[in-house]
Amino acid sequence: MSERGSVGVAVGGAVLIGALTALQARINGTLGAEIGDGIVAAAISFSSGLLILIALSALLPQGRRGVARLVHGIRSRSIPAWMVLGGLAGAFTVASQGLTVATIGVALFTVGFVAGQTTGGLVLDRVGHGPAGVVPVTVRRVVGALLAIAGVVVCLSGDALGGVPPWMLIVPAVAGAGVAWQQGTNGRLRVRVDSPLTATLVNFIGGTVVLLVAAVVHVASVAVPRGVPTEPWLYLGGAIGVVYIFLSAVVVKRTGVLLLGLGSVVGLLTTSVLLDALWPAPAAPATAVALLAAGVAIAGVAVAAVPWRRRRA
Secondary structure, X not given: OOHHHHHXXXXXXXXXXXXXXXXXXXXXXXXXXXXXXXXXXXXXXHHHHHHHHHHHHHHOHHHHHHHHHHHHHHHHOOOOHHHHOHHHHHHHHHHHHHHHHHHHHHHHHHHHHXXXXXXXXXXXXXXXXXXXXXXXXXXXXXXXXXXXXXXXXHOOOOOOOOOOOOHHHHHHHHHHHHHHHHHHHHHHHHHHHOOHHHHHHHHHHHHHHHHHHHHHHHHHHOOOOOOOOOOHHHHOHHHHHHHHXXXXXXXXXXXXXXXXXXXXXXXXXXXXXXXXXXXXXXXOOOHHHHHHHHHHHHHHHHHHHOOOOOOOO
């Protein structure tokens, strides 16, 4: 496959990552609303994903080899401590889904999330945080990022924000910036352990520990959740998280942090439009507004991903 073709496939994977993120946000948000505690819902989601990864890592030879490299790297200090902390950003993202999506909808959650992810991707690529090293901040990448931000700003038109607490947009923005850092960190860890499965496992271990502690403290200080829902689909958030974090660890090496973020914007917005149209939330924007936002963001990804040809003299 040609260089351009492989980048195209990688961008397609980035779009899928965004679609899965939107689906996970809706599931976790609904679970949080059902039990009346977004933090407990996040802990349930991450714990289920961790169980899946432990089983896969034990059963698959690639998983066992990756864990062995991870342990050796930590003992020899060739893998620095910060490289195993990507799960903290994932934990915060899942918690923010459980706390906000049931109220503001997936599309409005995406507004803040994408703004943080796009800005974070530009900065992290410039400093060389991802496995691809320093990725130049070219004109087309800046234009693409600005178009992506413009697309999500469109969602702010009309009365969509009426009565929505400001923190419900601030928290997703912080989560988006954290995910940009997480994607670059996971990509570098994946290179060190030569296993995207192990890089994903590390994320879920860290995230699950943090969320379980937070859930225990929150329940002890506030109240016991209302109850445990019986619908099986409400517990698929962890499995979906396993898939998209695994994909991001593979794709980021080819795309860089920013292009991965821009591709996921397309998946996030288009899927969130569909979810909010079929399953509206109280503060979700109108379908026409969300469609316009998705179109502008898609144009931004095209500008950033497709090289501009120069005329020959």
